[in-house]
Ligand SMILES: CC(C)(COP(=O)([O-])OP(=O)([O-])OC[C@H]1O[C@@H](n2cnc3c(N)ncnc32)[C@H](O)[C@@H]1OP(=O)([O-])[O-])[C@@H](O)C(=O)NCCC(=O)NCCSC(=O)C[C@@](C)(O)CC(=O)[O-]
């Protein structure tokens with residue numbers, strides 16, 4: 305265990321990454337082995353890392369797996385997924401294979417529209433303030449569009465306002481939403497700049513004090529929908545379908561189950577979001593807030609059966625991903641992954657992400673409603689357990705395959721197997 309003498313390292317941010325690593329290692333009394341691991345992990349990456357985040361000392365590689373079998377809106381595609389969790393990629397391959405016969409995933413979207421909020425305080429007449437803001441829409445349009453002329457040139461820019469009065473513990477507040485088409489950007493910087501430029505004018509027009517000026521991650525005007533149909537024979541028959549529907553109804557009715565069901569959806573969603581250099585926290589915050597929009601946390605997906613008895617899955621969620629900005633443009637792996645996807649607009653990327661989320665949900669529900677999750681998940685996790693107990697080279701497959709044969713993927717058993725294998729040599 306490291307023993308940090310003091311967490312104050314003066315000027316750490318002014319050092320080179322190599323100097324920082326030495327300073328951190330000194331302070332935490334890290335041994336040479338840990339220093340070597342941190343140095344090796346960052347080889348060829350550290351300059352970029354140093355530009356991307358503060359106080360960078362190393363990088364951490366996350367595996368990128370390819371989801372096969374995907375057809376989205378009639379297009380065959382191979383989808384890169386960045387995840388540390390075993391069975392996530394296999395699950396998507398499995399679900400996508402099982403709906404190829406019905407054409408895969410079909411999508412629609414509301415367009416790349418984001419909103420920023422400006423908080424107005426101190427007015428005794430918040431409703432009056434609300435209407436005063438609406439009267440200034442043309443001035444607001446001009447201020448916003450002047451803030452980002454490039455975005456306007458690309459066909460984006462200010463679209464509308466929405467002004468709400470909310471009640472809070474300190475009384476009513478007027479909240480102005482500026483609604484902006486951010487085209488191929490996630491759009492945080494564009495809408496935040498517009499909100500900051502607009503705030504002083506709002507204060508002047510209304511007499512209220514402006515405080516926060518920031519985008520909302522509840523991007524409910526940037527909603528993407530995906531649907532797919534799985535035939536009975538691809539699911540395993542009527543009983544499996546009915547059990548999957550019961551599993552869905554359980555998630556929709558119970559937040560304890562909904563959290564796990566939705567985590568499964570996000571296994572797929574966050575993996576593509578990360579692989580393309582987008583902001584996973586922004587997507588996750590939006591997804592969960594949207595799932596609780598009627599005041600109750602529910603399933604993000606919906607499931608039903610069609611007239612032929614087939615299983616129909618629907619996923620509808622905010623998807624604020626971009627192709628420009630953030631790490632998407634500067635991270636070479638993100639750029640290569642975007643090339644692999646062959647997407648030319650942020651909207652096209654968003655549709656793939658939501659389709660992957662739906663696929664992931666199908667696979668998890670089917671596993672849960674039939675054999676249980678451990679069979680598939682733990683079989684694929686067996687290699688991790690082998691690594692955990694120190695297996696190397698050929699030993700990894702030997703330990704993993706014995707664990708699978710035993711049907712018990714446990715660390716104590718893996719240790720015993722490894723000991724035996726080494727003793728046999
Ligand atoms: C694991 C499987 C896919 C096995 O599924 P299976 O039916 O035993 O697989 P199969 O051997 O019959 O193969 C069917 C297809 O699955 C794919 N497939 C099969 N194996 C692989 C593999 N190794 N690598 C890549 N793809 C694989 C592949 O497409 C293959 O077709 P093929 O290409 O061979 O013609 C299945 O059991 C499954 O989908 N399980 C769900 C796994 C899952 O959801 N994992 C996420 C982690 S658990 C979690 O975090 C979320 C959760 C579960 O809590 C959410 C919730 O509660 O709702």
Ligand SMILES: NC(=O)C1=CN([C@@H]2O[C@H](COP(=O)(O)OP(=O)(O)OC[C@H]3O[C@@H](n4cnc5c(N)ncnc54)[C@H](OP(=O)(O)O)[C@@H]3O)[C@@H](O)[C@H]2O)C=CC1
Nearest residue numbers: 454455458486487488489490491492493494583586629630
């Ligand atoms: N709460 C949150 O989620 C927050 C997230 N963030 C972070 O913001 C980052 C994303 O910001 P984002 O605004 O998307 O990125 P950028 O500001 O880096 O890029 C967007 C800008 O690129 C220019 N641009 C060039 N071509 C296009 C095009 N085809 N479509 C749209 N814009 C184009 C635009 O104008 P111009 O060059 O004139 O600017 C646009 O404003 C992420 O890293 C995220 O983590 C930041 C704050 C809060």
